[in-house]
Amino acid sequence: MQIVRALLTRLATTLVTLLGAAIIVFVVIRVVPGNPIAMMLPPGATEADIERLKTLYGLDKSIPEQFWIWIVNVVQGDFGTSITLRQPVFDLVIGRLPATLELSLMALLIAVLIGGTAALTATLYRDTKIEGGIDVAGGVALSLPDFLWGLALILVLGVLWPLFHISGRVSPSLGFDFQSNFFLLEALLRFRFDVVFDLLGHMLLPAFALAIPLAAIILQLLKQSLKECMHDDYITLARTKGYSETSIITRDALPNAILPTLTLIGVQFTFLIGGTVIIERLFSYEGLGNMAIDAVINRDLPLIQGIVLVFALLFTLVNLLVDMTYAALNPRLRHA
Amino acid sequence: MSYLSIQDLSVRLRNGLPLLRKVSLDVKAGEVRALVGESGAGKSMIGKAVLGILPRAVRLTGGKILLDGEDLLALPPKTRRQRIGAKAALIPQDPLTALNPSRRIGPQITDRLVDILGWKRPEAEARALELLEEVHIQSPGRVMKSYPHELSGGMRQRILIASAFAAEPKLIIADEPTTALDVTVQKQILKLIREMQERHQTALLFVTHDLGVVSKISQSLSVLYAGKVIEDTDVRAFFDAPRHAYSKALLAATPKYTDPDGSLMPVPDNIIAAVEREVAAFDAQMNE
Ligand SMILES: Nc1ncnc2c1ncn2[C@@H]1O[C@H](COP(=O)(O)OP(=O)(O)OP(=O)(O)O)[C@@H](O)[C@H]1O
Ligand SMILES: [Mg+2]
Numbered sequence: 250m251q252i253v254r255a256l257l258t259r260l261a262t263t264l265v266t267l268l269g270a271a272i273i274v275f276v277v278i279r280v281v282p283g284n285p286i287a288m289m290l291p292p293g294a295t296e297a298d299i300e301r302l303k304t305l306y307g308l309d310k311s312i313p314e315q316f317w318i319w320i321v322n323v324v325q326g327d328f329g330t331s332i333t334l335r336q337p338v339f340d341l342v343i344g345r346l347p348a349t350l351e352l353s354l355m356a357l358l359i360a361v362l363i364g365g366t367a368a369l370t371a372t373l374y375r376d377t378k379i380e381g382g383i384d385v386a387g388g389v390a391l392s393l394p395d396f397l398w399g400l401a402l403i404l405v406l407g408v409l410w411p412l413f414h415i416s417g418r419v420s421p422s423l424g425f426d427f428q429s430n431f432f433l434l435e436a437l438l439r440f441r442f443d444v445v446f447d448l449l450g451h452m453l454l455p456a457f458a459l460a461i462p463l464a465a466i467i468l469q470l471l472k473q474s475l476k477e478c479m480h481d482d483y484i485t486l487a488r489t490k491g492y493s494e495t496s497i498i499t500r501d502a503l504p505n506a507i508l509p510t511l512t513l514i515g516v517q518f519t520f521l522i523g524g525t526v527i528i529e530r531l532f533s534y535e536g537l538g539n540m541a542i543d544a545v546i547n548r549d550l551p552l553i554q555g556i557v558l559v560f561a562l563l564f565t566l567v568n569l570l571v572d573m574t575y576a577a578l579n580p581r582l583r584h585a
Numbered sequence: 586m587s588y589l590s591i592q593d594l595s596v597r598l599r600n601g602l603p604l605l606r607k608v609s610l611d612v613k614a615g616e617v618r619a620l621v622g623e624s625g626a627g628k629s630m631i632g633k634a635v636l637g638i639l640p641r642a643v644r645l646t647g648g649k650i651l652l653d654g655e656d657l658l659a660l661p662p663k664t665r666r667q668r669i670g671a672k673a674a675l676i677p678q679d680p681l682t683a684l685n686p687s688r689r690i691g692p693q694i695t696d697r698l699v700d701i702l703g704w705k706r707p708e709a710e711a712r713a714l715e716l717l718e719e720v721h722i723q724s725p726g727r728v729m730k731s732y733p734h735e736l737s738g739g740m741r742q743r744i745l746i747a748s749a750f751a752a753e754p755k756l757i758i759a760d761e762p763t764t765a766l767d768v769t770v771q772k773q774i775l776k777l778i779r780e781m782q783e784r785h786q787t788a789l790l791f792v793t794h795d796l797g798v799v800s801k802i803s804q805s806l807s808v809l810y811a812g813k814v815i816e817d818t819d820v821r822a823f824f825d826a827p828r829h830a831y832s833k834a835l836l837a838a839t840p841k842y843t844d845p846d847g848s849l850m851p852v853p854d855n856i857i858a859a860v861e862r863e864v865a866a867f868d869a870q871m872n873e
Contacts, residue, residue, distance in 0.1 A: 376641070482682040486745075489636045491670020491701040493663070504687040579687075 263565045270561035271554065275316050278545075278553055284308070285332045285548040306332065306550075319554065328558075329551035333544075338555035342537065346559060347430035348418055349529070349536035353522050355433075355452055356459035360521075361514070363460065364467025371468070372475040372498050383468070390465035395524045399458035399531045406454060414451045416533040423447055455532040459521050463514075470513055474506035481505075508579055515571030519564045587611040587651070588788040589635065589673075589756050594648035596630055596639065596812070604630055604643060606813040606867060614755060617782060617789040619799040619820070621835070622809030628792045630812070632758040635790075637669050652756065670701045674749035676759040676778065680741035680766070684733040691729035694748045702752055716747035719784075720777060739770040743777065750781055757782070760792045775802065796839040800824055808832050811864045831860045 286302045303309045307318060322329065328338040371383040393401070407415035414420070419432055425444050429435050433452065436444035478484065479502055487501045526538030533539070537556055544552040589612040596605040605627050612618045620628050633639050635650055637657070650657045653672055657665050677683040684693055694716065695709035704712075710729070717725030720743040733741060742762065749757055759778060763771040779802050782789045791803055799806055799820060806823055808816040808831070816829045827833045834852040 482677055482679060483685040485638050486675060486677055486683050487685075487696075488638050488666075489669060489673070489675045490697040491667045493666070496700075501685055501688075505685070 259569065263569070266565055267558065267561050271320070271558055272316065274554060274557040275319070276312060278548070278550055279312055279315075283548050285550055288547055289332065308550075319551075323558070328555045331544075331549055331552040333547045333549045334552070338551050341540065341552065342555045342559050344430055345535065345537045345540050348432070348534065349522070349525050349538060351431060351433050352452060352456060352529070352534060352536055353459065353518070353525055355456040356463070356521055357514075357518055359456055359460035360463035360467060364464035365471060367464070367468040368471035368475060369498060369503070371472045372479065372502070373494060375476060375479070383472075387465040387468045390461045393462070395458050395462055395521075396527045396531060398461045399455060399528050402454045402458055403531070413454045414447075415454065416451075418448070418451050418535050419444075420447050420451075451532075451534070455525075455528045455534055458528055458531075459524050463517050463521055466517055467510060467514065471506060471510045474509055475502050478502040478506045504578070508575060511575060511578070512571060515567055518567050522560065522563055522567070586614060588614040588616075588653060589790065590649075590651040591631065591635065592649040592651070594631070594634060594650065595646045596627075596634060596643055597646050598643055603868065603871075604812050605634070606811070606864070606871070607648065608809075608812065608814055610807045610814060610817060612756065612788045612790050614788055615786040616805065617779075617791055617803040619803035619806040620790060620792045620809060621794055621796060621799060621806060623794060626809040627812035628794075628809055629760050631809075632675070632760050632790065632792060635669075635756075635758060636673060636675055637665060667701060670697055671752060672754050673756040673758065674752065674754045676742075676746055676749045676757060676762045678761045678765055680738050680745055683745055684741055686733055688732075689729070690731050690733065690736075690744055694729075694744065694751055697748075697752055712751060713747070716751060717744070719750075719781070720744070720747045722747075738766055739774065742766060742770075742774050746774075746777060746781060750785055750787070753785065754787065756788045756790070758790045758792070761794070763798075778802070796836060808835065810860050813864055813867060815860065815863070829860075830856050 285306070286299055286308065289302065290298060300309070307315055310318070319329065326339070328342070330336065331338055331341055334341060367383050367387070371380045374380050402413075403415045406413050419425070423444060425436070425441065427435055433445065433448050436442075436448060475498065479498070481502075484497060484501055487497050492500070525536060526541055528534070529536040529538040530542050537559065541553070541556045543549070544556060591608055591610050594605055594608040595603065597603050608627075608631060610618065610620070610631075620631065622628050630639070630643070634645060635652070635657075639645060645658070648658075652668065655668065657668065660668060684690070691710065691713060694713040695704075695706070698704040698709040698712065699706055713729060714725050717728060722728055722740065722743055728736070728740070728744070736744070746762075762778060763774050766774060775798065778789075778791075781787075789803075791798075793799060803820055805817075805819045807814050808829065810831055816823070816827065816832045818828065823832065824836070827836055831852065834856045838852055
């Protein structure tokens with residue numbers, strides 16, 4: 250009963266959030282200057298041409314009316330047609346979403362691995378020069394935002410030592426016939442490690458750019474929680490049982506220290522997804538964020554709306570996932 | 586034959602301030618020794634030194650700790666850790682914080698058996714069930730699957746006692762194991778520790794500042810003042826006629842059972858001054 254109610258509440262808040270995001274974007278992109286019709290028509294088009302196109306795209310109606318039409322269609326699964334690309338918005342967004350998902354999940358994985366390892370190492374060597382060194386590295390990682398890390402990585406690992414590709418998602422010369430848009434996953438499942446290698450060559454730099462600041466944040470919070478746990482009595486008791494410092498940190502301290510970090514990762518991961526917009530642009534990576542920028546430049550209203558809705562959905566999903574993991578990991582909540 | 590023999594153990598703060606001053610004490614196999622002294626005397630520090638859990642702020646500057654005839658301090662760290670885990674155990678002071686909140690009870694009892702002593706898991710679990718019954722816990726199967734926060738303080742202390750006896754260690758250090766509990770529970774836990782100690786014939790170093798408890802549980806005792814053992818005797822002799830003036834005052838300060846509400850006399854100033862002089866003289870001699 251309780252679970253059902255919790256789920257319903259959750260669903261309701263999710264819907265309200267999505268609706269709110271949709272309304273805000275819908276209104277904002279219509280009141281800012283610039284309109285899609287002007288962009289589509291050649292110079293010298295007549296007033297009549299403009300009116301005709303406006304009617305065609307339903308832009309002659311009032312904003313509330315437009316919104317009502319749009320939302321009714323969305324509920325029926327029709328997200329409209331992109332003005333510039335002349336394809337269904339739904340197909341466009343679904344086509345690009347896997348690229349962005351693969352990139353952000355890869356970035357998250359890198360951030361968790363690096364940040365987590367650094368926090369554990371710093372705890373093991375606490376109050377020594379090693380901890381100091383790790384702290385300094387964390388501070389440096391946080392001193393630049395993700396897109397500047399992107400530029401730095403392009404300059405160093407793309408230009409100075411061209412070890413990585415700095416543009417695109419996959420080398421066209423590979424001629425690999427993808428059946429889905431989850432390129433990396435598909436290449437892995439088909440054991441095409443040459444393709445995997447090429448994909449990683451494209452994906453790692455943007456993923457690292459996104460991951461570096463997050464890794465530093467994970468390092469700082471997790472290290473602090475771990476160090477606090479190390480003073481707890483159950484840690485001392487585990488020591489008397491004969492456990493090594495390493496296994497005490499990973500086995501006894503980590504499960505107790507991880508919850509605050511987990512919550513933080515959830516929040517920060519939504520920021521990271523937001524960060525893909527600029528990073529994808531920087532690396533000409535064919536994801537949702539890159540498409541979003543084009544859509545905004547071209548005032549492609551239906552496409553912008555579709556993309557924003559997907560981003561908002563992603564954010565709420567991430568939050569839901571964090572809450573569920575939190576409940577699963579915390580025995581005190583599990584039995585409450 | 587002493588199972589635990591501490592010889593001239595010295596522990597200092599990193600800045601050189603002495604916390605333990607050449608402490609020597611023996612616990613014979615199967616014997617209960619009480620360790621008494623006021624707060625800050627260094628009672629817990631002795632236990633921590635034996636179990637290898639000294640805080641980072643202090644260091645061991647001299648002495649020997651023989652466990653079962655083997656000098657722990659001469660062993661490489663890993664061997665020492667495992668030796669302590671196999672032969673000694675701690676019953677901690679606060680049962681509310683000594684169990685890991687995110688792990689179930691079962692693994693917290695069996696972990697030492699499986700990970701350090703190499704038992705098979707089913708055997709370790711059977712052993713844990715047996716021990717939980719021994720410490721009078723009802724439905725031990727359910728308790729094994731519980732998390733610490735689902736259990737009362739008294740239950741958790743019983744679990745910690747069971748866990749301490751799991752590997753059949755021949756030395757147990759109990760650091761004020763009842764002070765964090767309700768008065769009614771205190772008596773039961775004390776009785777349980779004595780019962781377990783007798784059944785398993787374990788040497789027990791029992792840290793307390795309650796002389797009333799000492800007479801009930803132990804055969805011998807060491808009185809500690811400012812990290813220095815000022816009296817080491819058997820319990821009968823101590824209660825009949827303590828040798829040191831400080832011990833006498835300590836005994837006088839303890840309410841009698843016959844008169845539990847009797848006024849508690851503080852240790853007189855002149856006696857504190859005398860024992861302080863003794864400690865200072867000892868330090869001066871050390872620094873020569
Ligand atoms: N982590 C630590 N860092 C520095 N000094 C400490 C630390 N722990 C204890 N001490 C000091 O060591 C001395 C002995 O402390 P200890 O805990 O052994 O006293 P105790 O006899 O057990 O007292 P109590 O009856 O209050 O438990 C005290 O002066 C205390 O201030
Ligand atoms: Mg103490």
